[in-house]
Amino acid sequence: MALEIKTIKGEIEIVSGLHIGGNKDTLEIGGIDNPVIKDPITGYPYIPGSSLKGKLRSLLEWYIGRPFEILQAKQKENKKRMERGERNFLDESVGPCNCGQCIVCRLFGSTNENAKHPTSIVVRDCFITDETQKRISEEHLNYLEEKVENSIDRIKGKATNPRHTERVAPKVKFSFEINYKIFDKKEKEEFKNAIATSLALLEKDYLGGNGSRGYGRIKFLNVRDENGEEFKIEIKELNKENS
């Protein structure tokens, strides 16, 4: 079969302030200015494709139960080593799956030499829509907001360490585009369902930083496939190994 490339396009609407910072974000703990990442050409914020891709991938890994499986495999391996009289050394960090075989590795890619085929998915950078740009220039829509975050001193009951965090404001819309390659006919439905599931999970979760404090809720709008047909965002049952 010839290579087939599928497309999913739509909009991401910000529901609660979104913070995706640049690199210096992590270095400037306690810094006053904690800006969001912006497109150097337009000066408008954007959502890097890598951020969206990473989030979709990690949600899908959790959905199929991969992180705990990886941790259990590490624990088992360590136990075996100790039984052989080697020292107890358990690295409990769990990064992305790299088995090369599971649905996540096949769709999102892996560096495993036994990988079935190259990475399927491409997630483009998401830029502000023309409609939002128009609302910014004509209606002065506030597309950025500043949130002050404090810690509460438990004894004095007072706020300490105020941090100013910039966020993309609610109602701002970004265009998004995902392409995915079908190398094997058997993966067509599987990949479509996996992407539909990851998008649905993201709507229930968050994008960017500080999600447990309410940041980064988003919703997908007008999502269509390469034929212009509605692409349904819903949680599907996935066969993790398969194909």
Ligand SMILES: [Zn+2]
């Ligand atoms: Zn895998």
